[in-house]
Amino acid sequence: MAKAQEITVRQAGDVSVIDIKGDVSSTTGQPIEDAYHKVTAAGTKKILFVFAADCYINSGGIAILIGILSESKKKDQKIRMTGLTSHFQKIFAMVGLTKYAQILATEDAALTDF
Amino acid sequence: MSEKKFELHVPSVLGCEKVAMDFAASVAKAMDFPAERVEDLRTAVAEACTNAMEHGNKLEPATKVGVTLTVVDGRLQVDVEDEGRGVGTVKAPDIDSKIDGQGDTRGWGIFLIKNLMDEVRFESTPEGKNVVKMIIHLER
Numbered sequence: 001m002a003k004a005q006e007i008t009v010r011q012a013g014d015v016s017v018i019d020i021k022g023d024v025s026s027t028t029g030q031p032i033e034d035a036y037h038k039v040t041a042a043g044t045k046k047i048l049f050v051f052a053a054d055c056y057i058n059s060g061g062i063a064i065l066i067g068i069l070s071e072s073k074k075k076d077q078k079i080r081m082t083g084l085t086s087h088f089q090k091i092f093a094m095v096g097l098t099k100y101a102q103i104l105a106t107e108d109a110a111l112t113d114f
Numbered sequence: 115m116s117e118k119k120f121e122l123h124v125p126s127v128l129g130c131e132k133v134a135m136d137f138a139a140s141v142a143k144a145m146d147f148p149a150e151r152v153e154d155l156r157t158a159v160a161e162a163c164t165n166a167m168e169h170g171n172k173l174e175p176a177t178k179v180g181v182t183l184t185v186v187d188g189r190l191q192v193d194v195e196d197e198g199r200g201v202g203t204v205k206a207p208d209i210d211s212k213i214d215g216q217g218d219t220r221g222w223g224i225f226l227i228k229n230l231m232d233e234v235r236f237e238s239t240p241e242g243k244n245v246v247k248m249i250i251h252l253e254r
Binding site for chain 2: 058063070095110
């Protein structure tokens with residue numbers, strides 16, 4: 001029942017951009033973790049997650065993101081997120097994710113002064 | 115207004131909770147709930163169903179999660195029932211300790227349900243099934 005997932009990695013200057021399309025859940029989290037580990041292995045210190053507008057994100061997916069944020073804190077990386085609907089922006093703030101990752105309205109805004 | 119009931123059963127297979135959340139959302143839209151509240155409902159129903167599948171039914175594919183929607187007087191009640199194979203633990207999650215690597219990063223489902231719905235009750239049936247009763251009001 002999961003929507004087909006597509007995770008891509010690209011570079012925008014010194015920022016590694018991870019594009020996420022499809023479900024973000026416990027059963028679909030591995031490719032997101034793999035993408036994070038790939039850019040981390042390449043030495044990046046700035047990572048932007050770009051969520052597609054129709055992403056389905058559940059608590060299992062939130063747990064995956066918390067795991068990444070936990071690791072990024074230890075590695076002194078900076079994480080930003082964009083593309084989230086107002087609903088998921090609210091959910092992320094409710095959970096407290098916004099204490100560890102800044103959420104911005106657009107990719108341009110997220111890449112500015114990163 | 116007379117009471118209207120809608121029922122759905124989904125197998126305990128992760129991903130099938132999306133069918134239940136779309137089912138609940140379609141009823142809420144028909145009741146003219148604002149879009150923001152429909153999104154709250156979608157997340158709460160998905161989380162309740164996922165908990166029922168994982169904790170209540172131990173992800174046994176032959177088991178079902180029952181979802182009953184009751185519409186009456188500007189409110190929507192959603193009952194999510196498992197088959198009582200187990201009970202999940204309820205512990206308030208803390209983002210800071212999870213970020214610091216203390217404990218499982220999971221455990222946000224009930225937190226989200228409580229924060230998104232207007233009323234939430236956790237009950238057990240005499241047969242040992244767990245039921246989450248969630249109410250969302252048209253006017254908050």
